[in-house]
Amino acid sequence: MNPAGDAALVASLFAVDPAGSGGVCLRSLVHPARDQWLRLLRDLLPADAPMRRIPFNIPDGRLLGGLDLTATIKSNRPVAERGVLAAADRGVVVISMAERLTPHTAACINSALDVGEVTLPREGVYIQSSARVGIVALDEGMSDEESVPTSLLDRLAFLLDFNAFSTKALITPEHYGEDILAARGVLPRVRTDPQILAAICGTALALGAGSPRVSLLALRVARAAAALDGRVDLREEDAVLAARLVLAPRATMAPPTQQESPPDGGSSNVADQPTSDQSGRAPDPPPELNSDNSREPAEGQRQDLDNIVLAATQASIPSGLLARLRAVETSRSRRSSGAGRAGALRNSRSRGRPCGVRSGSPRGHERLNVMETLRAAAPWQKLRGRSTQQDSRIVISADDFRVTRYRQRAHTLTIFAVDASGSSALHRLAEAKGAVELLLADCYIRRDQVAVIAFRGRAAEVLLPPTRSLVRAKRSLAELAGGGGTPLAAAIEIAAQLADQSRRRGETPTIVMLTDGRANVARDGTGGREAAQVQALRAAAAVGNSRFASLFVDTSPRPNALGRDLALAMNAQYIPLPLADARALSEMVKSTAAAGGHSAR
Amino acid sequence: MQGVGAKARRLSRAEPSMHSVSRPVFPFSAIVAQDEMKLALISSAVDPSIGGVLVFGDRGTGKSTAVRALAALLPPMRAVVGCRYLCDPSTEETLCEECSQRAAGGPLKSRLVPVPVVDMPLGVTEDRVVGALDLERALSQGIKAFEPGLLARANRGFLYIDEVNLLEDHLVDLLIDVAASGENLVEREGLSVRHPSRFVLIGSGNPEEGELRPQLLDRFGLSVEVKTPVELAERVEVIKRRDQFERDKSAFVAQWKKRDDDLRRRIVAGRKRLAQIDMADSVLESAAKLCMQLGTDGLRAELTLIRAARALASFEQADTVAVSHLRRVAPSALRHRLRRDPLDESGSSARVARAVHEAFGP
Numbered sequence: 037m038n039p040a041g042d043a044a045l046v047a048s049l050f051a052v053d054p055a056g057s058g059g060v061c062l063r064s065l066v067h068p069a070r071d072q073w074l075r076l077l078r079d080l081l082p083a084d085a086p087m088r089r090i091p092f093n094i095p096d097g098r099l100l101g102g103l104d105l106t107a108t109i110k111s112n113r114p115v116a117e118r119g120v121l122a123a124a125d126r127g128v129v130v131i132s133m134a135e136r137l138t139p140h141t142a143a144c145i146n147s148a149l150d151v152g153e154v155t156l157p158r159e160g161v162y163i164q165s166s167a168r169v170g171i172v173a174l175d176e177g178m179s180d181e182e183s184v185p186t187s188l189l190d191r192l193a194f195l196l197d198f199n200a201f202s203t204k205a206l207i208t209p210e211h212y213g214e215d216i217l218a219a220r221g222v223l224p225r226v227r228t229d230p231q232i233l234a235a236i237c238g239t240a241l242a243l244g245a246g247s248p249r250v251s252l253l254a255l256r257v258a259r260a261a262a263a264l265d266g267r268v269d270l271r272e273e274d275a276v277l278a279a280r281l282v283l284a285p286r287a288t289m290a291p292p293t294q295q296e297s298p299p300d301g302g303s304s305n306v307a308d309q310p311t312s313d314q315s316g317r318a319p320d321p322p323p324e325l326n327s328d329n330s331r332e333p334a335e336g337q338r339q340d341l342d343n344i345v346l347a348a349t350q351a352s353i354p355s356g357l358l359a360r361l362r363a364v365e366t367s368r369s370r371r372s373s374g375a376g377r378a379g380a381l382r383n384s385r386s387r388g389r390p391c392g393v394r395s396g397s398p399r400g401h402e403r404l405n406v407m408e409t410l411r412a413a414a415p416w417q418k419l420r421g422r423s424t425q426q427d428s429r430i431v432i433s434a435d436d437f438r439v440t441r442y443r444q445r446a447h448t449l450t451i452f453a454v455d456a457s458g459s460s461a462l463h464r465l466a467e468a469k470g471a472v473e474l475l476l477a478d479c480y481i482r483r484d485q486v487a488v489i490a491f492r493g494r495a496a497e498v499l500l501p502p503t504r505s506l507v508r509a510k511r512s513l514a515e516l517a518g519g520g521g522t523p524l525a526a527a528i529e530i531a532a533q534l535a536d537q538s539r540r541r542g543e544t545p546t547i548v549m550l551t552d553g554r555a556n557v558a559r560d561g562t563g564g565r566e567a568a569q570v571q572a573l574r575a576a577a578a579v580g581n582s583r584f585a586s587l588f589v590d591t592s593p594r595p596n597a598l599g600r601d602l603a604l605a606m607n608a609q610y611i612p613l614p615l616a617d618a619r620a621l622s623e624m625v626k627s628t629a630a631a632g633g634h635s636a637r
Numbered sequence: 638m639q640g641v642g643a644k645a646r647r648l649s650r651a652e653p654s655m656h657s658v659s660r661p662v663f664p665f666s667a668i669v670a671q672d673e674m675k676l677a678l679i680s681s682a683v684d685p686s687i688g689g690v691l692v693f694g695d696r697g698t699g700k701s702t703a704v705r706a707l708a709a710l711l712p713p714m715r716a717v718v719g720c721r722y723l724c725d726p727s728t729e730e731t732l733c734e735e736c737s738q739r740a741a742g743g744p745l746k747s748r749l750v751p752v753p754v755v756d757m758p759l760g761v762t763e764d765r766v767v768g769a770l771d772l773e774r775a776l777s778q779g780i781k782a783f784e785p786g787l788l789a790r791a792n793r794g795f796l797y798i799d800e801v802n803l804l805e806d807h808l809v810d811l812l813i814d815v816a817a818s819g820e821n822l823v824e825r826e827g828l829s830v831r832h833p834s835r836f837v838l839i840g841s842g843n844p845e846e847g848e849l850r851p852q853l854l855d856r857f858g859l860s861v862e863v864k865t866p867v868e869l870a871e872r873v874e875v876i877k878r879r880d881q882f883e884r885d886k887s888a889f890v891a892q893w894k895k896r897d898d899d900l901r902r903r904i905v906a907g908r909k910r911l912a913q914i915d916m917a918d919s920v921l922e923s924a925a926k927l928c929m930q931l932g933t934d935g936l937r938a939e940l941t942l943i944r945a946a947r948a949l950a951s952f953e954q955a956d957t958v959a960v961s962h963l964r965r966v967a968p969s970a971l972r973h974r975l976r977r978d979p980l981d982e983s984g985s986s987a988r989v990a991r992a993v994h995e996a997f998g999p
Contacts, residue, residue, distance in 0.1 A: 139800075143799075143800040144758070147758060147759070147800075150701065155756065155758070186696070187696060187843065190697055228877075228880050228881075233873055233876060233877055233880070237869055237873045238869050238873075241869055246697070247696045247697030247698065247865050248697050248698065248699075248872055248876060249697030251872060251876050252876050252879055255880060395763070419770075419780075
């Protein structure tokens with residue numbers, strides 16, 4: 037995210053070329069500065085350019101267009117109604133609470149952004165209208181888990197973060213409406229310089245910043261910057277600016293140049309003075325940075341340019357970003373766990389959030405959607421014999437019935453695999469049992485299912501198949517005795533099987549392993565530490581590949597490499613028990629399950 | 638023939654989604670790298686019976702661009718004049734009811750039409766996919782008439798679904814059924830219509846956003862994975878061409894026209910030669926061996942593998958299908974048909990590569 041100081045400049049650049057730059061993702065809670073920024077944008081856009089605001093849960097019919105019910109009944113012919121995207125052609129669409137956009141709605145917006153028009157056969161009418169819009173996505177997400185769908189982010193050039201903005205800060209406009217109009221006139225004539233293009237692409241690669249599409253957005257922003265300056269030639273400063281605004285916030289790796297000034301130092305300066313009024317204009321790249329390249333400038337000029345852009349960009353990578361990268365990586369890998377965000381929602385007949393309608397008569401718990409039913413019936417009225425205007429009854433047949441479909445979050449199943457072997461029992465079995473009991477209580481409140489697998493001696497067994505019964509779960513745990521070998525591989529496999537079955541039922545499974553990781557019984561029941569370890573690692577890797585949300589609690593007295601390796605292979609969160617008492621452990625499991633559930637949203 | 642005018646009018650109303658007509662499209666030959674994807678799309682154009690292509694991969698890698706470009710590349714085909722389903726006058730068994738009635742009365746008139754490439758957008762409603770009562774006529778004249786939907790328009794052409802993994806479940810069900818039977822049955826609003834709907838299904842999507850139902854996965858003949866280019870030169874070229882295209886579309890299209898024309902000629906030639914391509918028993922055996930080794934379910938995998946290899950050989954003007962052709966199409970033909978093996982940590986592409994290596998040597 038860009039420091040807020042760039043806000044005014046971003047508004048200007050965006051206003052010059054809304055459709056070309058795709059849009060702005062504005063991460064901010066409701067905030068005066070946010071409203072101020074939106075007002076600024078409104079002022080900068082030409083007076084006739086529409087600016088429409090839509091909620092995140094806008095139905096497809098409003099977004100893309102559809103049958104206009106009133107007009108259709110009145111005129112006895114199908115009348116199409118334009119959707120918001122088409123109505124905002126050559127303007128801007130502002131999406132509130134964009135972090136809650138469904139992948140489906142995001143995909144509809146994406147396709148309009150990609151082709152610049154809406155072409156849809158819907159509800160008996162054919163809608164085709166140009167929709168060259170720029171998007172402002174208002175992201176009110178509080179954590180990294182909540183964010184605008186990545187497919188949409190990939191199409192928005194600017195990422196702004198206002199959360200660090202002080203409330204007293206004012207956004208000082210850098211340009212006025214007439215500047216923007218003039219720049220719009222110049223923009224089509226701005227030439228693309230191959231060296232600038234190469235510099236932008238090189239920087240994007242060095243920073244690991246986004247897909248090729250993002251590089252293209254950066255190029256367009258650079259052109260807009262040149263146009264804003266009244267120039268038709270692209271210059272280095274344009275590339276630097278574009279890289280700073282578009283590429284830097286998406287950096288996923290540290291650039292390979294020597295880090296003279298650590299990113300924290302460089303950027304916190306900017307972040308600390310968001311009020312500075314000349315905030316936006318790119319500070320010239322610090323000279324000591326571009327003269328001090330670790331790579332030889334072998335290719336001469338182009339390489340130089342690359343490095344200048346890169347160095348300038350690096351200075352504006354927001355503070356803590358590199359540190360946060362790992363967090364993002366893990367959250368991303370966890371996000372892709374399960375069947376993805378789209379998969380773990382379950383269609384439900386009667387509960388959950390409404391998500392569209394389907395035809396069919398209401399049975400059982402299904403509810404008739406009166407509005408949609410009327411809409412379906414409207415076009416046929418003449419055909420069905422409602423000939424006169426006086427006859428005000430509407431003829432509805434069974435075909436017209438529409439019922440609302442609902443979606444609800446899938447149930448979660450938490451699978452506990454408890455190591456009851458001799459080595460474990462000595463240390464921590466009681467503590468582990470305590471933690472599981474706390475969790476059970478928690479699961480009971482949330483109506484989650486739990487399953488318990490115990491392993492000791494020669495084999496692992498499902499002590500308790502998935503159930504909601506707290507009593508049974510408690511009893512099965514209480515009866516669990518310790519002692520014997522550690523058939524870890526078998527336990528992991530059984531856990532994976534249970535998780536797989538549960539996923540097939542459309543639930544979201546979470547695996548919690550409580551063990552010291554010292555496998556010493558192989559899958560065929562024979563002893564042998566080495567073979568057992570290898571098998572356990574392989575089984576763990578299989579869990580990792582299936583991307584189940586999982587947690588590995590190391591119950592050994594001293595955390596060791598064995599447990600950590602297994603956790604790594606499982607792609608699980610690793611928690612050494614010595615750090616956690618029973619209650620802390622239960623907190624941990626809750627957060628993993630929540631993350632798994634959330635990512636599966 | 639008095640109805641033809643009205644039909645033509647209605648068809649023209651439906652025309653806009655055929656991109657090639659309405660606005661310049663990024664030329665197929667100008668797509669940088671992504672050879673596997675291009676080859677798969679070309680193969681499916683050479684032999685539509687391969688059964689569609691699934692393009693899965695990173696964002697912003699030109700998935701949609703390639704599919705839309707394919708539309709502009711395809712040579713026109715012959716269709717019965719006035720037929721809403723663009724029936725092929727040369728084959729009797731695939732004619733729609735109307736055309737077969739007319740065919741009994743004498744030879745059918747035909748004309749050249751562009752191969753339809755129909756976009757199925759996510760927000761589409763069910764009635765528009767399968768077809769429904771013609772609203773305009775129902776309202777204005779009170780006549781009950783069938784208005785074909787996307788499945789009718791895609792007959793003999795391509796049906797393209799972007800973000801196929803996000804498609805609503807009830808639409809997926811429809812597709813699975815029609816894609817298998819080649820026929821669309823409409824029973825709604827008092828209409829009872831059946832019409833041919835044979836299309837090449839092309840889907841694209843980003844696996845991070847959701848997975849595909851196995852049944853639908855199986856309907857795709859080939860599946861390819863696309864990755865973001867990591868070479869600087871390649872990426873610069875991608876952006877450069879895209880930028881040139883955006884700045885002056887028609888000039889850019891003209892610049893690549895020769896190569897596109899050339900490619901089109903090779904596809905047409907490939908189609909003509911397809912029936913004459915020989916396939917030695919040893920090659921068939923190799924294909925069978927490969928499929929057995931990978932443990933793919935059923936015969937579909939083998940059939941697709943063979944068809945794709947033949948299409949490739951034909952496109953490349955070889956006389957016989959060689960093992961080298963098999964090797965090249967094996968990843969895309971088999972990748973999505975492997976059973977998930979939880980004990981194998983490598984991805985399905987790597988598993989196919991390993992099996993190919995074992996079956997055919999290095």
